[in-house]
Amino acid sequence: MLTLDFSTFPILETERLLLRAMTPSDVPALFELRTDPLVNRYIDRLPTALPEDALRFIEKIGTGIHENLWIYWAITEKGDDRLIGTICLWNFVPTDHKAELGYELRTASQGKGFMSEAVAAVLSYGFEILGLEAVEAGVHPMNAPSVKVLKRAGFALIGTFQDTHLTGDAVEMLIYEKKR
Structure with a gap:
C-alpha cells in the first residue's frame, strides 16, 4: 500500500528548471497561463475568468x-x-501504487524541452521516492506535442476512454502509461 506524506514539500531541480510549491505571488503568471486559449485548447476546464480564480x-x-x-x-x-x-501527480490509487500525471506550459515556453525535463524529474520522484509502480496520463488525441513528451519519457499507449467535454462533445481520449 502506497503511503503519501507531502508535509515537507519536495522541491525538484533539473539542469534548467526548479519545480517548487505554488504561492500567491504566482497568481499573475497562473492567470495568464490558464487564460491562454492555446494552452487550454485540449484541456477540459472552464477558462480562469479572474485573477481571484487563480488564487x-x-x-x-x-x-x-x-x-x-x-x-x-x-x-x-x-x-x-x-x-x-x-x-502534478494526482488521482493516486494507493493499492495499485499508481498515479496520474498532469501538466501545462505557457505558450512562449513550449518547444524548448522544458516539459520533457520536468516530466523526467517528476517521474523520478514518483518512482524512486513515492514508490509508484505506474504513472498514467490522459491526452486529447489532437495534442501531438503532449503525446511527443509522453513518448519521449517512455510512456506507451495502453488504451482509450470516452470523455464528454464541457462543450458536450464526446472525445476518445488516449491513455498512456509508464511503468517503473
Missing part, C-alpha cells in the same frame, strides 16, 4: 497537498522565479 486554485492545490491528495509543482526556470507551467 482560489492555488489555495485549493495547497489544501490538497496538505491532505496528501496530490502533489503539484510550479515550473520555473532557474534564476527566474516566474511560473512558466505546472505539473
Whole structure:
C-alpha cells in the first residue's frame, strides 16, 4: 500500500528548471497561463475568468497537498522565479501504487524541452521516492506535442476512454502509461 506524506514539500531541480510549491505571488503568471486559449485548447476546464480564480486554485492545490491528495509543482526556470507551467501527480490509487500525471506550459515556453525535463524529474520522484509502480496520463488525441513528451519519457499507449467535454462533445481520449 502506497503511503503519501507531502508535509515537507519536495522541491525538484533539473539542469534548467526548479519545480517548487505554488504561492500567491504566482497568481499573475497562473492567470495568464490558464487564460491562454492555446494552452487550454485540449484541456477540459472552464477558462480562469479572474485573477481571484487563480488564487482560489492555488489555495485549493495547497489544501490538497496538505491532505496528501496530490502533489503539484510550479515550473520555473532557474534564476527566474516566474511560473512558466505546472505539473502534478494526482488521482493516486494507493493499492495499485499508481498515479496520474498532469501538466501545462505557457505558450512562449513550449518547444524548448522544458516539459520533457520536468516530466523526467517528476517521474523520478514518483518512482524512486513515492514508490509508484505506474504513472498514467490522459491526452486529447489532437495534442501531438503532449503525446511527443509522453513518448519521449517512455510512456506507451495502453488504451482509450470516452470523455464528454464541457462543450458536450464526446472525445476518445488516449491513455498512456509508464511503468517503473
